[in-house]
Amino acid sequence: MSTATNIPRNAPLQTPQDWSEMQYDRGVQKIFMDRFEKFGSTQTRENAWQPHHSLHRPPPPGQLTLSALVASGAHFGHSPSLLNPNFIPYAYGTRAGVTIIDLDQTLPLLRRAANLTRAVAARGGTVVFLGSRPDIRGAVKKAAERMGDRQSYYVGEKWLPGTLTNRLHLFGPRILNRTRVIPDLMIILNPLQNMPAIRECAIEHIPTIGIIDSNVDPRIIMYPIPANDESTRTAELVSGVLSIAGREGVELWKQEETRRLLERNSNETKRNERRRREAEEENYQIGHDGGSKL
Amino acid sequence: MASIAFSSRRFTIPVQNVLRRSYATTSGSFVPPAAQQDVMHAPRRRILPNPESKTFYTGRAAFYDYVSSLELAIHHTRTKLKQLHLTPLPEFALKSLPPLVPVWKSKNDLSTSLSTKLSAARHRRLIELLNQLNDFRRIAQTAGHADLGLGLTNILEVFERDDKEEHLRRGIRKPVVLDQYGRSYTLGKRKTSSARVWMISSQHAVESKIQAGATPSPPTTEIIVNNKPLSSYFPMPADRERILFPFKITGLLGAYNVFSITRGGGTSGQSGAVAHGIAKGLAAHVPDVALILRRAKLLRRDPRMVERKKTGLAKARKAYAWVKR
Numbered sequence: 001m002s003t004a005t006n007i008p009r010n011a012p013l014q015t016p017q018d019w020s021e022m023q024y025d026r027g028v029q030k031i032f033m034d035r036f037e038k039f040g041s042t043q044t045r046e047n048a049w050q051p052h053h054s055l056h057r058p059p060p061p062g063q064l065t066l067s068a069l070v071a072s073g074a075h076f077g078h079s080p081s082l083l084n085p086n087f088i089p090y091a092y093g094t095r096a097g098v099t100i101i102d103l104d105q106t107l108p109l110l111r112r113a114a115n116l117t118r119a120v121a122a123r124g125g126t127v128v129f130l131g132s133r134p135d136i137r138g139a140v141k142k143a144a145e146r147m148g149d150r151q152s153y154y155v156g157e158k159w160l161p162g163t164l165t166n167r168l169h170l171f172g173p174r175i176l177n178r179t180r181v182i183p184d185l186m187i188i189l190n191p192l193q194n195m196p197a198i199r200e201c202a203i204e205h206i207p208t209i210g211i212i213d214s215n216v217d218p219r220i221i222m223y224p225i226p227a228n229d230e231s232t233r234t235a236e237l238v239s240g241v242l243s244i245a246g247r248e249g250v251e252l253w254k255q256e257e258t259r260r261l262l263e264r265n266s267n268e269t270k271r272n273e274r275r276r277r278e279a280e281e282e283n284y285q286i287g288h289d290g291g292s293k294l
Numbered sequence: 295m296a297s298i299a300f301s302s303r304r305f306t307i308p309v310q311n312v313l314r315r316s317y318a319t320t321s322g323s324f325v326p327p328a329a330q331q332d333v334m335h336a337p338r339r340r341i342l343p344n345p346e347s348k349t350f351y352t353g354r355a356a357f358y359d360y361v362s363s364l365e366l367a368i369h370h371t372r373t374k375l376k377q378l379h380l381t382p383l384p385e386f387a388l389k390s391l392p393p394l395v396p397v398w399k400s401k402n403d404l405s406t407s408l409s410t411k412l413s414a415a416r417h418r419r420l421i422e423l424l425n426q427l428n429d430f431r432r433i434a435q436t437a438g439h440a441d442l443g444l445g446l447t448n449i450l451e452v453f454e455r456d457d458k459e460e461h462l463r464r465g466i467r468k469p470v471v472l473d474q475y476g477r478s479y480t481l482g483k484r485k486t487s488s489a490r491v492w493m494i495s496s497q498h499a500v501e502s503k504i505q506a507g508a509t510p511s512p513p514t515t516e517i518i519v520n521n522k523p524l525s526s527y528f529p530m531p532a533d534r535e536r537i538l539f540p541f542k543i544t545g546l547l548g549a550y551n552v553f554s555i556t557r558g559g560g561t562s563g564q565s566g567a568v569a570h571g572i573a574k575g576l577a578a579h580v581p582d583v584a585l586i587l588r589r590a591k592l593l594r595r596d597p598r599m600v601e602r603k604k605t606g607l608a609k610a611r612k613a614y615a616w617v618k619r
Contacts, residue, residue, distance in 0.1 A: 013390040016438030022387060023437065026379035126344050128351050141348075141362065150344040153351050160353040170353055180342040183351070 054233045055142060058240020061114035066103055069110075072233035075101045077214030086217045090226035099214040101226050110238065113209045113223045114245035117185065120207075121151055121249025122256070125184030129154045129239060130197055136189050136235040143187075143243035148250045152243070153183070161196040164204050182206065187242055189235045192216055211238055357410040357420075364423040367449055371430045374442060380433050391436055396428050397458045407452065424453055470578035478578040482571025484596050487559030489519075491571030493550045493579065515541060517552040519568060533565035540573040540592050544583040550576070566596060 013019050037044065059068055069075070075092070077083070077099030083091065092102035117127060127147065129140040137156035144154035163170060167181050175181070186201050188194055188210040198220055201208050210221035211229045218224040228234045345351075349358035375381040383391075398404070398421060405412045412420070427450060435443035455461055472478050476498060482489040496513040504510055517524040517537065528534050541547040552572060556564040573592035577584040587593045601610035608614055 010384070010386040012386055013436075016436075018390075019387075019437035023379045030379070130351075144348050150346070153345065153348050155349070155351050157352055157358070159351075163351055163353055178342065179345050179350075181345070 054236045055139060055240070058237055058244060060244045061111055061118075061241050064107065064110065064241055066107055068237065069103045069106060069227070069234075072237045073231040074106060074227040074234040074237070075103050076228045076231065077101050082215040084215055084217050086219060087212070087214050087226070090212070090218065090224075091214060101214060101228065103227075106226050109223070110225050110227075110241060113187075113225055114241055116207070116209065116223055117187070117242045118245040118249035118252075120185045121147065121246045122252040124253050124257075125151070126180070127152045127185045127187060127246055128183045129187050129189070129243070130159060130194055131156060131189035131235060131239070132158050132193055133190055135232045136239075139232070139236040139239045140189065143239040143246075146240075146243040147246040151250055151253070152246060159194050159197040161200075163197075164200040164206070185209065187239070188221070189239060190229050191221060192229065195220075209242065211235065354410060354416075356408065357412070357416060360408060360410075361419065361423065364420075364427065364449075367446075368423065368426055368430070371427065371434075371442070371446065375430060375433060378437070378439065380437055381430075383433070391432055394425075394429060394432055395462060396425055397455050397461050398424060398453055399455050403455075404453065420453075424450065470574065472578065478575040480571045480574035480578065482567040482569065482574065482595075484566030484570060485559050485563035485599060487556055487563035487567040489554050489556040489564065489567035489571045491568060491575055492553045493572065493575035495579070496549055496551045499551055513548050515548050515550060515552065517554070519554045519564075520556055528561065528565055530561060533561055536562075536565045536569050537572065539590075540569060540576055540587060543590055543592075544576055544580070544586055546576060546580065546583070550579065570595060 013022060054072065059065070077087075077091065079097060080094045080099050083099050087099075090102055090105055092100045092104075094100065120127060127144075129143045129152070131137065131140040132155070140154040140156050144152040146152075160170065164182060168176060171179075171181060182204055183206060186197070186206050186208045188197060188208060191198055191210040191212065192215070198208060198210075200206075207222045209223045209225065211227050211234070212218045212221060212224040213227070213229040216229075218226065225238060227238065347355040347359055349355045349362070352358050372381060399407060401412055401414075401417045404417065404420070427446060431443055431446040431450065434446065470478055470480055475494065477492050477494045480491050480493075482491055496515060499516070500510065500513050515538075519527040524534060524537065528537070538547065541549075552568075552575075554568050554571065556567055558564075559567070569592065573587050577587055577593060584593070603609055606614075
């Protein structure tokens with residue numbers, strides 16, 4: 001499709017005009033493909049599942065299904081020899097050398113965690129998403145961004161021990177005097193690698209939500225979600241569900257704030273009205289009596 | 295088996311206003327929340343705002359904010375390039391791109407500019423992102439999208455060296471220019487000798503002689519060193535050969551006249567220095583022969599210098615006679 005017939009199609013590009021021609025050729029090819037894509041299979045890019053949907057299009061908590069959990073591989077635990085005895089109530093059994101986690105229990109626990117996140121956010125609380133592996137870094141960032149401006153935070157790297165208990169040294173008295181540092185909820189996607197964070201939450205009385213695998217004691221986390229902590233898709237699903245619930249909570253908080261603001265304004269106007277009327281009455285009475293009533 | 299090892303050491307709290315802990319025993323009697331629904335509470339003494347940055351709890355908010363902005367820029371640029379059909383590029387287009395020469399600030403300079411202490415790992419992460427953006431900028435500029443390239447330049451110039459142009463120019467020799475009379479002026483060095491060499495086309499000399507009234511003759515190379523002709527100043531044939539070698543291998547014998555002033559060293563050093571100057575001058579007059587001269591290593595300043603004498607040895611390498619006892 002090159003305009004010059006004697007230059008081969010895959011010749012190295014020298015001038016900006018060569019580049020423009022290449023772009024034009026590719027654009028023409030794309031239009032061609034788009035036009036004929038409609039014929040044939042009804043499955044298109046729009047209605048087929050893409051791998052990035054687990055990160056960018058998580059299901060809302062109300063529409064979460066067991067099959068979504070199974071599809072993300074949440075039921076795969078670790079080897080039965082590493083099974084923590086306190087995890088046994090959440091284990092379904094063993095198959096193919098791995099512990100299978102009972103997703104019939106995971107689903108209501110995940111929805112409970114979502115309700116908690118929504119409730120915390122609806123009362124103006126702050127939520128921190130913690131996921132220190134490189135593959136779940138994107139998930140925690142996306143989850144924090146989904147929840148809005150000043151109520152959600154994320155830590156995609158190693159949690160610095162002492163962030164909460166040694167905050168005076170880490171942040172300095174200036175920031176501590178001006179900012180509310182202790183969060184209201186901590187969501188940990190890989191608790192086994194973040195034991196210092198869990199310990200600090202316990203010391204500072206911060207509730208925690210976490211993905212508990214079969215080799216982990218569920219009692220370390222306040223609201224455990226028994227699931228596979230090594231799967232990226234499971235982490236994306238869980239953080240997505242919780243962040244959508246959090247977003248709903250943020251909406252409720254904003255509505256509450258505006259309502260309170262309007263109420264305060266209307267109370268103030270009522271108060272001012274009342275004061276004005278009282279002052280008028282006084283003046284009227286003073287005028288008639290010829291002296292103060294007090 | 296996971297188990298928490300709670301520290302048994304008593305946690306000591308400094309007496310500061312900023313750290314106030316509430317214990318169950320200090321707050322008085324417990325009233326369940328359900329009974330407090332209609333009660334109006336006094337407002338809390340201090341309602342502090344929440345932290346601003348989303349990466350506050352990393353402890354290095356400034357750095358991770360930079361990282362997230364760069365990642366966002368990369369995402370937007372990749373989307374834009376995809377729309378323009380410039381990403382992913384086929385093999386032949388990738389080969390047509392000019393080489394990427396990133397000139398980033400050093401780790402310490404970056405730490406100062408970004409006001410965050412950079413560890414080696416964090417610095418490496420930042421440089422990876424910058425290289426990715428730099429690559430996109432190269433593609434945009436080569437394909438003729440100046441506005442996109444300019445936008446990327448605005449982002450990247452914060453991280454580039456201040457003396458970027460100078461840094462890229464280092465190692466590149468200043469080009470030799472011919473003056474108004476067509477003469478080249480070059481410097482040659484060998485051992486401890488240096489030679490200042492002027493070269494002019496011998497055609498010019500022939501024409502000036504014809505104007506002066508002499509009979510026309512084919513052009514010849516005349517070489518004057520320290521006001522003496524070549525044969526007088528360098529009696530050794532090896533030195534003369536060394537000086538004429540650049541002319542011979544380029545086939546330009548007879549094309550240029552040479553005037554040189556040499557100082558320092560001895561005969562072979564001075565002849566080598568003149569030869570070096572002549573080679574540079576020939577490359578200036580006729581750029582095409584530069585390749586031949588470079589292959590023959592005539593444009594290279596010979597780095598061999600007299601080796602120093604060492605202690606315990608008679609000369610640089612000569613050892614004293616070995617004695618059994």
